[in-house]
Amino acid sequence: MDTVPFDFARTNYVLAPHTRYHIGGSAHLALFPPTLADMEAAYQWLFTTDMPFIVIGGGANMLIDDRGYDGCALFTTELKEVHPLGNHSFFVGTGILLADLVRKIMLPNNYEGVGALTGIPGTVGGALFMNAGTANGSVCELAVSVDLLEDKGVRRLPLTPDRYGYRGQSFCQGDTVITGAMFRFTPSERDESEVYHHYMRRRSETQPDGLCCGSVFKNPPDDHAGRLIEAAGLKGKRHNGAIISEKHANFIMNDADASFDDVFHLITLVKQTVHARFGVELHEELRIIRSVP
Numbered sequence: 001m002d003t004v005p006f007d008f009a010r011t012n013y014v015l016a017p018h019t020r021y022h023i024g025g026s027a028h029l030a031l032f033p034p035t036l037a038d039m040e041a042a043y044q045w046l047f048t049t050d051m052p053f054i055v056i057g058g059g060a061n062m063l064i065d066d067r068g069y070d071g072c073a074l075f076t077t078e079l080k081e082v083h084p085l086g087n088h089s090f091f092v093g094t095g096i097l098l099a100d101l102v103r104k105i106m107l108p109n110n111y112e113g114v115g116a117l118t119g120i121p122g123t124v125g126g127a128l129f130m131n132a133g134t135a136n137g138s139v140c141e142l143a144v145s146v147d148l149l150e151d152k153g154v155r156r157l158p159l160t161p162d163r164y165g166y167r168g169q170s171f172c173q174g175d176t177v178i179t180g181a182m183f184r185f186t187p188s189e190r191d192e193s194e195v196y197h198h199y200m201r202r203r204s205e206t207q208p209d210g211l212c213c214g215s216v217f218k219n220p221p222d223d224h225a226g227r228l229i230e231a232a233g234l235k236g237k238r239h240n241g242a243i244i245s246e247k248h249a250n251f252i253m254n255d256a257d258a259s260f261d262d263v264f265h266l267i268t269l270v271k272q273t274v275h276a277r278f279g280v281e282l283h284e285e286l287r288i289i290r291s292v293p
């Protein structure tokens, strides 16, 4: 590889500390563009190389191979601009933590939607990519447009309901990078801080502490992946350092220096067992990044 023309580049960069699983080997290259202009320059440069790349936000939904990633990890975490636009609207950079969107914008203004976003780790960009949310709603429902970095530069796309669904969307595919979004909020008639504290408490009662990516599997239609995994008798099942949580069966924890293979073993076991017992095919919600793209 030619010399990388950016001072925000790191080579042979260990990814594990950037994921909530604390699993992941070294990326050949990591880029941390500090501004949108730098992000655009880095993105254009990547296409002049033949290097594959992955986009990483908060790493809260990623299981990365501990044998490393033979490409570039493009981090969005430095893009943290926020602009109030008036009329309860805000431009929010992709690298802002979703928790900060909730605590620094939604709660002080008592905006609706807190119940949908409370307690979800990661960045705004990652949340939009995943259409993260809860039974109370999802992040894409609150955004009116997204800024997408593509080969021709940044394009602003209105966000309409046909462009997203349960834990997924169609507006950011392939090599596209979400660089920000415009949110328009509605003032709430109830006390949203009560909603916030209610759901924070609920999470600590029902979800385990520790290294994980939250729910591993999407819920199948009209059912819950956690219920099926528990009914299959898999709660507490361990493989080396990885364990299916006793507290919430849809959480696979890195309990003791688990490897990528340890977690992946349990993912495969769950899928096979649930299918054999109930005829239901579970699909991963978490993103699996393999060593060789």
Ligand SMILES: Cc1cc2nc3c(=O)[nH]c(=O)nc-3n(C[C@H](O)[C@H](O)[C@H](O)COP(=O)(O)OP(=O)(O)OC[C@H]3O[C@@H](n4cnc5c(N)ncnc54)[C@H](O)[C@@H]3O)c2cc1C
Pocket (backbone or CB within 6 Å): 020, 054, 055, 056, 057, 058, 059, 060, 061, 062, 076, 094, 119, 120, 121, 122, 123, 124, 125, 126, 127, 128, 129, 130, 131, 132, 133, 134, 172, 176, 177, 178, 179, 212, 213, 214, 215, 287
């Ligand atoms: C304890 C815990 C609880 C959780 N609870 C929930 C929950 O209740 N509901 C829920 O929906 N999720 C939940 N999650 C999962 C996770 O928090 C969400 O999926 C979150 O939105 C991921 O954001 P991130 O920035 O960490 O994304 P990452 O993990 O960094 O990336 C996830 C995916 O998005 C892509 N991506 C990230 N940023 C961008 C970008 N700017 N442009 C293009 N692609 C991008 C990545 O390439 C990857 O494919 C939980 C996770 C944990 C650890």
